[in-house]
Amino acid sequence: MALSSSVRVRFAPSPTGHLHVGNARTTLFNWLFARQKGGTMVLRIEDTDVGRSEARFEDQLIADLKWLGLDWEEGPDVGGEYGPYRQSDRLPIYREHAERLLSEHKAYLCFCTEEELQKERDRATAQHRQPIYSGKCRAIDPAEAQRRRAAGEQCAIRLRIPEHPIRFHDIVHGDVEFSNEVVSDPIILRSSGMPVYNYVVVIDDALMKITHVIRGDDHLSNTPKQVALYEALGWPVPEFAHLSTILGADRERLSKRHGATSIANFRDMGVLPEALVNYLALLGWAPTGGTREIFSSQELIKEFSLERVTPSPAVFDMEKLYWLNRHYIKESPPERIQKLALPYFSSLLGEFLSQQETNKSDSSEVPDVAKWFASVTQLLAPSVDRLDQLPVRASLIFNYDAKAALASPDNAEVLAWAHTDAVLARFAFKILEDESAREGKLTPEQFKKIVNEVKAETAAKGKELFHPIRIVVTGSHSGPEFDKLIPILEEGSRLPLPKHVLNVHQRVEQFAKARGK
RNA sequence: GGCGCUAUCGUCUAGGGGUUAGGACGGAAGAUUCUCAAUCUUCAAACCCGGGUUCGAUUCCCGGUAGCGCUACCA
Secondary structure, eight states, rough: OOOOOOOOOOOOOOOOSOHHHHHHHHHHHHHHHHHTTTTTEEEEEEOOOOOTHHHHHHHHHHHHHHTOOOSSBBBTTTTTTTOOOBBOOHHHHHHHHHHHHHHHEEEEEEEEEEEEEHHHHHHHHHTTOOOOOOOGGGGGGGHHHHHHHHHHOOEEOOOOOOOOEEEETTTEEEEEEEHHHOOOOOOOOTTTTTTTTHHHHHHHHHHTOOEEEEEEEEGGGGGHHHHHHHHHHTTOOEEEEOOOOOEOSSSOOOOGSOOBBBBBHHHHTTTHHHHHHHHHHSSSSSTTTTTOOOOOOHHHHHHOOGBBBBOOOEEOHHHHHHHHHHHHHHHHHHHHHHHGGGGGHHHTTTHHHHHHHHHHGOOOOOOHHHHHHHHHHHHHGGOOSSSGGHHHHHHHHHOOOOHHHHHHHHHHHTTTTTTTTHHHHHHHHHHHHOOOHTTTOOOOHHHHHHHHHHOOOOOOOTTHHHHHHHHHHHSSOSSSHHHHHHHHHHHHHHHHHHHHOHHHHHHHHHHHHHHHO
């Protein structure tokens, strides 16, 4: 299939850890741009730092990107015509082009030792000068230099930086200019033969025909070196777009210290991918007009533009992410939420539900349990920031504790109300008497009828009536609607769950006992 | 230290030579529901400082300040 546009972008992470939100946002912007332009997305693994790179991190990276719904046409996992897509597999390419630059006198051999260079730098900083390379080896005759190298003398390859300022255009920042004096001839190939990052990135981007380099603005200061490299190599300079840094609440660069920062963290917390994508898109970008907040990926592809990306750094705001997450939780089909919620209930349900799921056809009870659990998540999910908070919310179903309810300071005020004793007494009496309740088959209608009778007999109404009853039934004076809760309690008590759910009758009984009246 | 980038409510942002400086999150108040949540309504909340250009600057220019980044034979 012919692509309608020649736009090619890349995401080039180092496999040194989990995918970070900053990198995720960079990938997202690349992806949105590529998808909008009908371009090609390339995934390239920058694993030249062999010490820190690990293969398992590459798999995680790919899994995290896919979870976000991002995809690519070329990469180590899918191949492509500009491979290999792992830098560790491209070493010969880097050497070849370095030698080419050398033979064209665009680069030269440097015989300075690390100690010499370090001393030079120290001297410069002590004198408050820019710590740049003196250019000592620039003057060595190339033929002489080759002889010394052939004789086995250790040397690195340095790029010759031109004697004029380096200018380039950045889509986010506009025109940027650096004096050539601050760049200094950078090493492109170490004496060990290993190439340097700022060099390989140019070779790869050029050879992979990348048209738009969209990356973090920590690379902005590296860009003049890279532009000089493109020019030395005789290759076209791509468009640049440098994205601002994501900061923590203290305005420092976002790090583990700030809590959840990896995509895996958010996934484990029960943040939905579409919420994260939507939030990340809003960090540093806003649509025309700037009033819309909710965007699906498809809508983002349509609306996104690099020109509207803000150059200033953005503070990551967990509360706004939660707001979007709550929105998407409510929008999601209940079956999806139920499925996603399941892992968080392993301590309450054990392997029970997942086991039941696998052999559902041969037991009649199974659909009941699944259905029951679905109604539990449906009841609780709308009030939660993230799915991992569900089990705590569910404690009113699973962990009824009459003594704790009576002792709770939250309940003290309600328990002291004038009507409370009467309400409690009449309610307990009626529930304990009720035949259906005793069997755990109380319906919301019967429950309502009992409540109404209590109301008539005690003259308590509104909160005076409901708060004490809530405390008896759930342990707390506030919570979900009784109409939905009663069936969950009653049905739950009849199911063979690993953690038994008390029905209304049992709760009233325990409460009465705990109260000693 | 040098160089670079950045600067609108607490936060994310819209806007732009003359505006009641708009929206969202969060906050506050009210409505509603038995309660909480949700929902709806309302409110508070900002152009970093100093010069210049201009009839007029938050907006354009310069300087300062602050934050961040880069200053490696790290990526």
